[in-house]
Amino acid sequence: MPDYTHYATGEPVVDTKAPEGPVAERWDTRRFQAKLVNPANRRKHTVIVVGTGLAGGSAGATLAEQGYHVVQFCFQDSPRRAHSVAAQGGINAAKNYRNDGDSIHRLFYDTVKGGDFRARESNVHRLAQISVEIIDQCVAQGVPFAREYGGLLDNRSFGGVQVSRTFYARGQTGQQLLLGAYQALSRQIATGGVELHARTEMLDLIVVDGKARGIVARDLVTGKIDTYFADAVVLATGGYGNVFYLSTNAMNSNATAIWRAHRRGAYFANPCFTQIHPTCIPRTGDHQSKLTLMSESLRNDGRIWVPKAKGDDRPADQIPEDERDYYLERIYPAFGNLVPRDIASRAAKNVCDEGRGVGPGGQGVYLDFAEAIGRMGRKAVEAKYGNLFDMYQRITDEDPYTVPMRIYPAVHYTMGGLWVDYDLSTTIPGLFAIGEANFSDHGANRLGASALMQGLADGYFVLPSTINDYLARNPHTEKVDAHHPAVAEVVAETEDRINLLLSVDGDRTPDSFHREIGELMWEYCGMARTEDGLRKALAKIPEIREEFWRRIKVPGTGEQFNQSLEKANRIVDYLELAELMCLDALHRAESCGGHFRAESQTPEGEAERRDEEFSYAAAWEFTTTGAAPVLHKEDLVFEYVHPTQRSYA
Amino acid sequence: MKLTLRVWRQQNAETPGAMATYEVDGISQDMSFLEMLDTLNEELILAGDEPVAFDHDCREGICGACSLVINGDAHGPERTTTCQLHMRSFADGDTIDIEPWRASAFPVVKDLVVDRSSFDRIIQSGGYISAPTGTAPDAHATPVPKPDAELAFENAECIGCGACVAACPNGSAMLFTAAKVNHLNVLPQGAPERETRVLDMVAQMDEEGFGGCTLTGECATACPKGIPLPSIAAMNKEWLRATRKVRR
Numbered sequence: 001m002p003d004y005t006h007y008a009t010g011e012p013v014v015d016t017k018a019p020e021g022p023v024a025e026r027w028d029t030r031r032f033q034a035k036l037v038n039p040a041n042r043r044k045h046t047v048i049v050v051g052t053g054l055a056g057g058s059a060g061a062t063l064a065e066q067g068y069h070v071v072q073f074c075f076q077d078s079p080r081r082a083h084s085v086a087a088q089g090g091i092n093a094a095k096n097y098r099n100d101g102d103s104i105h106r107l108f109y110d111t112v113k114g115g116d117f118r119a120r121e122s123n124v125h126r127l128a129q130i131s132v133e134i135i136d137q138c139v140a141q142g143v144p145f146a147r148e149y150g151g152l153l154d155n156r157s158f159g160g161v162q163v164s165r166t167f168y169a170r171g172q173t174g175q176q177l178l179l180g181a182y183q184a185l186s187r188q189i190a191t192g193g194v195e196l197h198a199r200t201e202m203l204d205l206i207v208v209d210g211k212a213r214g215i216v217a218r219d220l221v222t223g224k225i226d227t228y229f230a231d232a233v234v235l236a237t238g239g240y241g242n243v244f245y246l247s248t249n250a251m252n253s254n255a256t257a258i259w260r261a262h263r264r265g266a267y268f269a270n271p272c273f274t275q276i277h278p279t280c281i282p283r284t285g286d287h288q289s290k291l292t293l294m295s296e297s298l299r300n301d302g303r304i305w306v307p308k309a310k311g312d313d314r315p316a317d318q319i320p321e322d323e324r325d326y327y328l329e330r331i332y333p334a335f336g337n338l339v340p341r342d343i344a345s346r347a348a349k350n351v352c353d354e355g356r357g358v359g360p361g362g363q364g365v366y367l368d369f370a371e372a373i374g375r376m377g378r379k380a381v382e383a384k385y386g387n388l389f390d391m392y393q394r395i396t397d398e399d400p401y402t403v404p405m406r407i408y409p410a411v412h413y414t415m416g417g418l419w420v421d422y423d424l425s426t427t428i429p430g431l432f433a434i435g436e437a438n439f440s441d442h443g444a445n446r447l448g449a450s451a452l453m454q455g456l457a458d459g460y461f462v463l464p465s466t467i468n469d470y471l472a473r474n475p476h477t478e479k480v481d482a483h484h485p486a487v488a489e490v491v492a493e494t495e496d497r498i499n500l501l502l503s504v505d506g507d508r509t510p511d512s513f514h515r516e517i518g519e520l521m522w523e524y525c526g527m528a529r530t531e532d533g534l535r536k537a538l539a540k541i542p543e544i545r546e547e548f549w550r551r552i553k554v555p556g557t558g559e560q561f562n563q564s565l566e567k568a569n570r571i572v573d574y575l576e577l578a579e580l581m582c583l584d585a586l587h588r589a590e591s592c593g594g595h596f597r598a599e600s601q602t603p604e605g606e607a608e609r610r611d612e613e614f615s616y617a618a619a620w621e622f623t624t625t626g627a628a629p630v631l632h633k634e635d636l637v638f639e640y641v642h643p644t645q646r647s648y649a
Numbered sequence: 650m651k652l653t654l655r656v657w658r659q660q661n662a663e664t665p666g667a668m669a670t671y672e673v674d675g676i677s678q679d680m681s682f683l684e685m686l687d688t689l690n691e692e693l694i695l696a697g698d699e700p701v702a703f704d705h706d707c708r709e710g711i712c713g714a715c716s717l718v719i720n721g722d723a724h725g726p727e728r729t730t731t732c733q734l735h736m737r738s739f740a741d742g743d744t745i746d747i748e749p750w751r752a753s754a755f756p757v758v759k760d761l762v763v764d765r766s767s768f769d770r771i772i773q774s775g776g777y778i779s780a781p782t783g784t785a786p787d788a789h790a791t792p793v794p795k796p797d798a799e800l801a802f803e804n805a806e807c808i809g810c811g812a813c814v815a816a817c818p819n820g821s822a823m824l825f826t827a828a829k830v831n832h833l834n835v836l837p838q839g840a841p842e843r844e845t846r847v848l849d850m851v852a853q854m855d856e857e858g859f860g861g862c863t864l865t866g867e868c869a870t871a872c873p874k875g876i877p878l879p880s881i882a883a884m885n886k887e888w889l890r891a892t893r894k895v896r897r
Contacts, residue, residue, distance in 0.1 A: 062782040077704060077762075078769050080809055081712040097789065133785070140785035142778045142838050144802040151792025169802060175711055176805060183777035190773040198766065221758055250706040284679040289687055290708045391710065394733050395681075460782045509694045511687070556699045560661070561759040563702055564694060 004538060004628050005583060013267060013619045013632040017466075018122035018422035023640055024104075027126045030422065031465050035472035042067035045471050048215055048230040050202045050257050052079030054174070054452060055435025056236030057181035058459030064193030065184075066464060068471075071228055072185070072194050073217060075201040075252060075566075080182045083238060083250040084455060087174025088295035088388065089158065090166035091138075091452040093131040098155055102163040104128045109641050111450060114160045114340050115415070115443020116593035116609060117643040118270070118617065120636060122422055123440045127450075130457040135167055137460055141180040145169050158448035159296055160340035160648070166449045171295050171388045177452055181459070197228075201566065202257045203494045205233065205264045205431065206480070206487055212261075212431035213480045214487070216494050220566065223559040225494055227487055231476050232430045232467060235261060236459065239414035239436040241274065243574045243581065244526070245518020247411035248280060248293040252566075258418050258437050259573040266426040267619035267632060269419035269439035271577070272585035275446055275594045276527050277412030278344035281395055282364045291410040292395055294367070295388055296448040299337045301372035301381065302405070304328050304344075306365050310355040316366055316404045327351055335648040342445045342594045342607070343648060345409035349527050350605065352408075359406040368404035409527060413451060415442040415594065416584075419619040419634070423466035424458060427619075430474065432467060434458035439617065444593025498558050501568045506551035510567040513548050517541070517571070517578055525582050530598045534586040538579065542626055545575045576625055583620075587631070590614045602645070611643055650676040650736060653744040654689065656701055662756050662764075668746070678737040682725065683708060683715065685736055686747075702760040708732040710873065713808030716815070717761055718748040723812035723871040730810060730873045750811050752820035754858045765811050767857035768825060774853035775846040776829040778839050791837050804832040806874040813868035813876075819860030824868040826854045827884035828876045834887055844891035851888055 019029040037045065045068050049060045052074040060072045074082060094107040107128040112119055135153070139145065145167050146154040155164040169176040188194040199220040206214035206227065214229035240255035241247040262268045279294045305326045307319050327347055329336045339347075348365050351357065358364050373381050378401060382389070389400045396406070418426045418433040420440055426433050435455040442450065480487065524530075524537035548571065556562045591600040591607035592614070600608045616633040623629055651674045659666025673689050680688070683705050690700035706714040710733040719725035725734045739745065747761065755763040793801075807828040814822050830847050833839035839846070862881060869878035 058782070065781040076706060076712075076714065077765055078713075078809065080769070080772075081706055081714050083707060083712070085713075085808075086707045086709055086711050095788070133783075135788045136785035137780070137782060139788040139791075140778065140780035140838055142780075142801070142833050142836050144798055144805050144832065144836070146802075147793055147795050147798040149795050151794050151798075152789055169805075172711065172806065175808070176802075179805065183772060184780070184782075186769065186773040187777045187779060189769075198769075250712060251708060252706050285677055287677060287680050287684045287688065289681070289684050292709050391733070394710075394727075394729055394735070397735070397737060464782065507695070509691050511691060553694060555694055555697060561702055561762065564700060 004579060004626060005586065007583065007628040008630050010621065010630040010632045013419065013427070013634045015120065015421040015634065023121055023125045026122050027129055034466060034469035037468050037472050039067055043069055045069065046071060046230040047232050047234060047467065048228060049234045049236060050215065051082065051236035051238060052182070052185065053082035053084035053236060053238060053435060054178055054181055054455030055459040056234070057082065057178065057185045058456050059234055059236060059434060059463050060194050061181060061184035061188050062460050062464040063467070064188035070188070070194045071197070071230060073197045073200050073202060075199065075220060077199055079185055079196065079198065080179065082178060083253050084178045084452070085175045086250065087452055088171045088293065089297040090156065090168035090173045090449040091134065091177065092158070092165050092449045093135045093167060093453065094128055094165060095132055095135060097153060098164045100163045102165050104132070106163065107131060107165065110161050111441070111447060112443070112641040113646060114445055114447040116445050116607070116646060117443065117611070117615070117638060117641070118273070118592055118636065119441055119443030121638060121640055126462065127441050127454055127457050130461045131453050133461060134453060134456045138177060138180050141184060143169065143176045143180045156297060157300055157338060159299060159338045159344065160335070160447045168297065171297070171385065174452060177456065202237070203569070204260045204490050206490050207264050207428060208480050208484060208486045211429045211474065216490055221561050223557070223562065225491065225498070227482050227491060229480050231471055231474070232432065234432045234434060234463060235418065235437050236434045237437050239417065240577055241411045241414050243517065243578050244411040244521050245514050246283065246288060246291050246522070248277060248291050251290060254570040255577050256570050256573045258433065259577050261418060261426065261428065261431060263622050264428065266428045266431055267419040267621050268416070268580060269617050269619045270416035270584065271581045271620070272525065272588060272595050273415035273444050273593065274411060275341060275413040275415060276345040276409045278341055278348055278409050279367060279407045280410035281392065282359055282406055282408040284360070292391065293410070293412060294392060294405065294407060296341070298367060298385060298388060301376070301384070302337065302367040302369050303371055304337050304365055304367055306351045306356040306358060316368070325356070332648045339648045340445055340447060345527060346596060348409055364406035364408045366404040367407045369400065370404070373401065413446055415439065415444060415446055419617070423469065424463050425470065430470060432463060434463050444595055497572065498565065498569065501552060501554050501565060502558055504549065504552045506553045508551040508553060510552065510554065510564055510571055513544065513552065514567070514571050514574070517544055517574055521578055521581070525585050528596050528598050529585050531586060534582050537582045538586070541575065541579045541582065548575060580620060580629065583629070584618055588614055588618065609645070615643070650678065650739070650741040652676055652739065655744065655746045657748045658701070658760055659757050661759055666757065676736055678735070680736045681708065681732055682719070682734040682736065683732050702762050704762050705732060711808060713810040716750050716763060716810055718750065718815055720746050723750070723815040724873055728873060750815035752814045754820060754822065755811060755814065765809070767859070768809050768811065768822070770857060771822065771826055771850055771853045772829065775842070775849035776833070778833055779842060780838070793836060797835050801832050801835045804828045804876060804880055807876055808874055810873065812871045812873060814859065816867040816871035817860065818865055818867065819863060821862045821868070822854050822857070822859035823862040823881050823884070824872065824876055826850050827880040830884045830887055831880050843887070844894055847884060847887040847891050
């Protein structure tokens, strides 16, 4: 087999859907150009939506409101548990309710710049435009955003921006927005517009004559593998951060749906663009199963510091003020503690690498609220961050009101995902990807409070408009059913994979493999990447894969509720995805946003982009397992936000 | 720490279950309760046994998936979710009983996993505001007094875990239902459906086989999110008001 790193470069991939003309008019133009489906005909169309998070939940509800027949899936026992529920801080919108100079154009500008000039301008501008409608929609649904005494909505600031445009519901914004979408979805389930399959996991995509026509899914309670058919399939299955094993993702969040779609022909874009969140609770030992995020909103009032001296192991309260290094405030005086996530994470890593980290193993920095408590009073701090402080105390057994929090970066979000055009269509006609599952809006780094914005923009507003065009142009008259040869083939492959997992009967648990691949990825494809390290990882991954199929042990059968089988099946896909992530990171010999190649940095140690060579999105086409994929480049054109070296100093 | 675990094992809804005893060693105080169970499961898999099935996902106390009765208490001895319970709440040598939520409206799926779809059906019966996408006025068109917004939020914090039902001697879902009724009925946006919401949700709750409320208060004590007991009184008031108003 030829070397995995010897990939070919194919034809460029082009977004043909974004119209020409001024960026501010493109969304209106596209909506006007798009074909519509007559309201009376919509009920004849079935749309499959996989996932019930912010993107999937809002899309399912909205499509059903429009009259489409929606068949929706979630692996959780209820749509209300999708991992969007865990988002803490807030959601951005260019409402300019603060009259502080915000505008749609500024949100657009901040997002393109925050993404380190690796996002598509057309998409980002549309996102900024729609942000305004999202807040209206959520308030109408009864989302209890924080309010001021006058009854109007409150705002706060987030990293990478100098305006207050983040709407929030204490530290549970994701939960409240998700419940809004879940309730809208519930209303449609009650009317019969949405047929929901909970505890059912998508295992593969059905492609017939080059078009997405359905999915193969497993009922997690009975183990039954079934086929579902539709005129279009929407993947809203989230990101792939769990490839790292330890991340802030929920334990069951996984990459199987998007990876299987990739194997069936959907290009995977910028897989190496992963976000390491700067403020997570440090790990305590090898038993650690996941990491917990402390909202970025804490950086509004908390001050980040480490001791000036290496190896200073005095307790925080015994380190005098002049022996502390508030390094973000020192290096980035303009943005201080509110620099974007990639910059804050790397700075934390640097001070820990210098031997100035705090806590066990020196893998932590302080996030200190003493000054805030002195300035605002404990009560005000409690009102703003109470639930986060409580969570910190429960996990660490330390009181953050008296002892500074210890934080360390952890994998949090993936900017990469399935390549989509302006209509959110993947390279497989009829297959759409929305929310974190696609790659489009955040470039190489996502700004805080923008994930919720994008998930809801895609689900409530973008997809329900653009999918009409596809359905109107593709009236599927020929029915597809389980007897179609293409369908039988996918089902057989799925069953074979499940049976093989159950029959190896080796001596290693699924988790042991997940940990192994996760540690490898964190080491070589984490916060800082080098050519040497990535090549090491690329040599090791096929070995782990080979060992997996020799030594995996999955107890029980396939015809029952079997959580070990679920896990093992997801790891199969991580073991391939990890390889693509490393290859993408290796090929992109520049630093940008969350992708930091040690070989490409400024004398000050900041990420150095190389626009002449890498101003493109890298969309990879699958060939076969272990064989080099084909690279398709989408050139990025910046007409409105001129690429510069990002500066937050 | 070394612990003795007595765990409910049940193959599926049709098969009767029983308690099984396991020993675990080398448990760290810093582990979460679920990480302790992970340790047990790794050992069970290597021994060729089926691991203990339990629902879990976010492990940050917000998704509401985890659902264990620990030593007789829903979510165990601390007022939090099982995933946020840490082993420092236990002592070396302890024997710990682990059971699923027990309520006829939550049938067992396997071991410690139960079916809570009855909660979803209560929400489907009226736990929403009808606001189709695209119909919303500007967010500032209707100011909401801060105390109302906070009361709505306090009730909206419910994570739908079902601890209230598991803790209630009657297996009642009053606190869960009341939390959603109050969240939406206190807001001006929820006013148009105020009466139908409470009537339909209470009717669905009864239909699902949840028990009646005798104001024992165990629900609010077990609730990891602190949904207040007076929410039940507020819902009763809403229900009474709605039955009198008869606008159906």
